Amino acid sequence: MWNNGECSLQDIATDITGCEGHSKRNNINSIDTITEEDFKRFSEMVFRVVRHFKNKDYYVMGLARHTETNELMVLYKALYGKNKNYVRPFKMFMSKVDKIKYPKVIQKYRIELKEKQ
Numbered sequence: 001m002w003n004n005g006e007c008s009l010q011d012i013a014t015d016i017t018g019c020e021g022h023s024k025r026n027n028i029n030s031i032d033t034i035t036e037e038d039f040k041r042f043s044e045m046v047f048r049v050v051r052h053f054k055n056k057d058y059y060v061m062g063l064a065r066h067t068e069t070n071e072l073m074v075l076y077k078a079l080y081g082k083n084k085n086y087v088r089p090f091k092m093f094m095s096k097v098d099k100i101k102y103p104k105v106i107q108k109y110r111i112e113l114k115e116k117q
Contacts, residue, residue, distance in 0.1 A: 034072075038094045041109075042074075049079065049114045053097045053107040056080055057114060063090070 034042075045060045052058065057079040064073045064087060072090040077083055097105050 034090070038090075041113075042090075042094060045111070045113055050076070050111045051107070051114045053102065053105050053110055053112075058086075058111070061085070 046062060048060060050058050050060055058076045059079055061075045061077060064075050065071070066073055073087040074090055074093040075085065075087050076093075077085050093111055095110050097107055097110055099105070
């Protein structure tokens, strides 16, 4: 499904809910709020190396749902230290760097694709 970063919004919905249309029936909150820009950026990141704005590299493994809240989460692996797996809310993962809190950071987004292919 995530072959070479090519997938559709419907693929994401099916992947994380298990069937088409399931998200509407269960009134989950994230599918309908994914912007086209975030969708495009995320689909390019899956199964690739990304860089956090604090200069740490990670490998994006996919999407998951929080079991209690149904919040859409990104599953990723650190490419340093003990290579731990992490999850972060999709909206936070895709968010812009807070330039007030981090005025010297050049990177636009919290997480960006490390290398364009």
